[in-house]
Amino acid sequence: MVSVHTSPLAQPGTGDAGGMNVYVLNTARELARAGVEVEIFTRATSSDEAPTVEAEPGVLVHHVPAGPFEGLSKNDLPTQLCAFTGGLLRAEAHRRPGHYDLIHAHYWLSGQAGWVAAERWGVPLVQTFHTLAKVKNAGLAEGDSPEPYTRVIGEEQVVSEADLLIANTAAEAAELQGHYGAPEGRIAVVHPGVDLGVFRPGDRTAAREALNLPQGALVVAFVGRIQPAKAPDVLLRGLARLREQDPELSEKIVPVFVGGPSNTDPYWLPRLAWELGLGDTVQWRSPRSGEALAQVYRAADVVAVPSHNESFGLVALEAQATGTPVVAAKVGGLPTAVAEGRSGLLVDSHSADDWADALRKILGDTSLRADLAGNARTHAALFSWRETATGIRSSYRRAAESHATGRLQSAC
Known part of the structure; x- marks a missing residue:
């Protein structure tokens, strides 16, 4: 998994940390419990962070140095995508060939890095955007700044290159089709979940x-x-x-x-x-x-x-x-x-x-x-992270099949 601009280990609710952090960490946990080894690559934001942290058995979080540790906002990060992608490629270079089976990128910045790595490694790219620039700009809060055009272009590129797009809802799938021209056959709808053990009724x-x-x-x-x-x-x-x-x-x-x-x-x-x-x-x-x-x-x-x-x-x-x-x-x-x-x-x-x-x-x-x-x-109770992970695994299989078919057609 690639999550450039925010670490799944960060506290949600401040800075750039929010629901995406919760999503990445919980889906990674459930995938690991189902037997999928998950490595998450995120940008290092502190010199105190260990290069690699085991979030739990089967889930590793790698902190990739790319630009200054502090002082960069999310809008500054496109300038560091080259450095981040270089770190991502170097990490794979120390593994045996074919170590990674698939890349799941979160947010458009991650999709840009994942796109390069997926081509280099010859593996499928799955993309979850979490938010979309064109949709945000269409419903902008009064006084809020619109998302930059560079992000719009970046999202369009990732939509074009990804083997599969995971949308949170049918409404988001329709937005991907209507605003970005994504083919319906390359979109999977998988609802996020909730930890029903932690979030439960009480006194x-x-x-x-x-x-x-x-x-x-x-x-x-x-x-x-x-x-x-x-x-x-x-x-x-x-x-x-x-x-x-x-x-x-x-x-x-x-x-x-x-x-x-x-x-x-x-x-x-x-x-x-x-x-x-x-x-x-x-x-x-x-x-x-x-x-x-x-x-x-x-x-x-x-x-x-x-x-x-x-x-x-x-x-x-x-x-x-x-x-x-x-x-x-x-x-x-x-x-x-x-x-x-x-x-x-x-x-x-x-x-x-x-x-x-x-x-x-x-x-x-x-x-x-x-x-x-x-x-x-x-x-x-209709939503759980286990069900989300089941849907994601099914999406991964679809992406792998699509990728293999695409490579065969190219070879022919």
């Missing part, structure tokens, strides 16, 4: 005690990177509008934001909270994962996912796995991750009025909230 009272949250409050949680694309400001504006419309209900609400800044002014969201008159009610918490993150979900009455775009929406799935309903934007893969009207509510816009309406509907109706919570775990 809400104990969770609130652990997080020092008031027991009688209505807790609304946001989990993710604090950046315009994730739209935490949309949630704040919806809460501010709700306070104007229903002050009595709003007095009970405690918003909790769990995450860190991602290539943005670290104070932009707290400033907005104070400007909207919510500064004294919002609680800010640092990024976390595993059981500590599950406690956040259990403590919440509802988890909000207002993103402008999500290829899937792992936060929504994790929250539902703990038995907490979700209010999410009706974009990208979220209509798959959330069962509308059964495990959560979907909002068809990012307007303050619509978000206020949705929040009032779920927070003001105890019976509805209980019904959604009762179905949330059942819906989340």
